[in-house]
Amino acid sequence: MNTDQKIAYYTQTDAGRSGFPDHTYGNEDRRACDTVTIFPYNNTLFWVSISVNGLSLLYYVWILCRIIRGGGCKQRCQSLCRSRCCLAVQVRCRSCCVSLRGCLCSMVKCLRSRRRQRWERMEEGTGIVIEPALEAREPDHAASCQSADPMSTIPSQLIQAQSGATGGTWTPATPNEAECKLYANESRTSLNILHGMLKFPPQMLRIRRKDMVKDLLSSFEDPSLGEKMISTRMIDEDGVDLGGVTRDMLTSFWNKVREMYFPGNEAFIPYIGLASRSKQRDFITLGRIFSHSTATLKSLPIQICRSTLMVMIYDTCDVNPDTVLEDFLLYLDCEDRELVRCSLNNFDNLGEDGQEKLQRFFSKYGMGINLRAASIRTHLINLAQNELCIKPKIFCENMRMGIPRTHMDTFWITITLQHLEQLYEGFRVIPANVWSMIRCQIWPLRNPNEKRVFGYLRDLIQDLQGENLMSFLQFVTAERKMPSSVITVGFNDTRGLARRPIASTCSCRLEIPVSYNSFDEFKTEFMIVLNSDEAKRFNAH
Structure with a gap:
């Protein structure tokens, strides 16, 4: 042949x-x-x-x-x-x-x-x-x-029905539990293979924390670096990289880059305004770092909209409308999301104020329409496809240019919407799931002080929400997602000014003092550590 x-x-x-x-x-x-x-x-x-x-x-x-x-x-x-x-x-x-x-x-x-x-x-x-x-x-x-x-x-979700072939657009069936497990296993296998493709020996990168974005973009301008393992040395910090420093560096990098190059709320798209178009070529390097970060972390480093990711991988804007609409809701802020959801579920109950808000919502995106219940879904789908697929397409093309060919052939072209659902599960962080990953180094606990402080930790995690919960995970595991391995908890007896929680990101270990006498005292000091710049610096292995 x-x-x-x-x-x-x-x-x-x-x-x-x-x-x-x-x-x-x-x-x-x-x-x-x-x-x-x-x-x-x-x-x-x-x-x-x-x-x-x-x-x-x-x-x-x-x-x-x-x-x-x-x-x-x-x-x-x-x-x-x-x-x-x-x-x-x-x-x-x-x-x-x-x-x-x-x-x-x-x-x-x-x-x-x-x-x-x-x-x-x-x-x-x-x-x-x-x-x-x-x-x-x-x-x-x-x-x-x-x-x-x-x-x-x-x-198959990417390919739309031929005009007139059927009475409507195909909607993918909801996968059952067995299929979800299958897709999850396939995703893990593919990620492990992608990780194994990174070449030895690791290349050392010297990164300044305050100029992290500039330094990493400069380093990855070399196309060959996208296929190599890296080891990170944070300048003016004492941490030795056994894996945790690199993971934390990549996580922190994507946190900063997200604010500069990826607008969105819970899901993001690659896009910059006309005033910043001189940085458009940066997306080629960002595509290289995106693929390398996925291989290193064995997970997606940022929750790009599924529809937009399909545009980037397959160079098509024909994505299933239901998927685009779901992504669009995640892309919007909470207020607009609730407005759109209400208009889809019960348009007639919006009232005059609600319809006026909806009209302003469409006008904000440059779309003037006559609001009618029969056509509101079609208008929202058209708006979502424009915002998530058409508008960022040129930036998706640039990111695709930066992805190493070996990565594209081995991993990215194997990705389906069902696989993305499993990959994005890690971004759906809730306190109950985080607590399920906590393990004591020695169990059962017999020391009453250790039992008391361990209970404080449980109550703290249950109280954390949103950004604070993500900060806790980054502090302990160097990643802002559900950990792939358990978090081990140990105890010490430090007091005074030296008392503080200590994390080792390489081993996903958290060490907490037992000298706290109340939950409020424990929570106050823990939150000070999470919100301080010192918590982001590496001073130990």
Whole structure:
């Protein structure tokens, strides 16, 4: 197969020339599968589209499959496939949640039957039917042929329905608990592989805390640094980097950069105004740092809107409207978010004051409309797509240019909206979840002073909200998200001016004095530490 050609079409007439068996596209199945279109991506990766009855409903028939090559795999596939197509594949169909392993012949045959059933339902006027995960699966013909890389997929949610193909826009089904676990495991595996791609030995970076953004942008102007491990030395600080200093430096960097380059409230987009367009090229470097930070932290360093991230990765503005609308609510501040949510849920109850506020809301974004209940959702979707997909597109393109090619091929093109849901779980921090990650170094506690102070810590975490809770996590773990490992708590008996909580970010360990006599005293001193600049400096390992 010539992977240099832009698009290769394989039909019944040219199946023999292409190396595919004639029976794969037999006349008896022409109604279900007219054409198989293969879009070569690189030597081992292809996008496959199956055209149904002459109409390519791409949003649910796109499949990204990995072609497994090699002598052993080829021989095994020949022995299992009578047609000797010599191509073993591993594929996940996101539209019906079916996992298939086998040769290309068996994969296409199985998918054709499912497409035929769906096409018949569509002709009956029932629209697109999203089937649940099917129990019957293709035999594991190529189990020993699996690639070391995680299986890649292109999210079907990105591809919109063809005009007139269905009665409406496809809405992705809510994944069940088993699917969530699957996506979470796939995400962790992909992040571990991305982390393992960083090259040794680590390159030392000398960073000034007060000029952190300037220093890091300057360092990452070198494209090769995006694929190397780094070790951080904070100038005028004594901390030794065993991983925690670098994590804290990257977390602090994105906290500062977010205010300069990424507007938003709970979810953010890359964008700067016309007055700052001289800094547009910075987004190329920011894309490089974004991918490197994801590899180093094994998590996304900033909660960019899912829709915007899809624009950055796949270079498309056609994102599912429901996803765009959900992201837009997170992008807005609390007041506007509540106004938009009320207009969507019960427009008629807004009243004159509410409708006037809604009119001012649209005017703020340069959109003048006639407010009507029947069209308010459409107007909000158009506004959300403009703000989250179209407006930041040029900055997304710059960030994509900065991402190393190896990172893009291995990790970013495998990301789907379901994977992003699992990756963003770490940003949904609540006190109960943080407390569930707290462990005492010695348990059970027998010292009454330790028991008392440990109770103070529990009450403090329950009282922390929003930014204060994030600051606590950064103080202890160097990251502003749910920790991936437990936080160990130890105790000491320091008193006087030396009394304060001490954190080791490299080991996620918190040490607290037992000399506090009241919760108010404990909370006051702890909050002073969290809000002080000294808490951000490294004075120990």
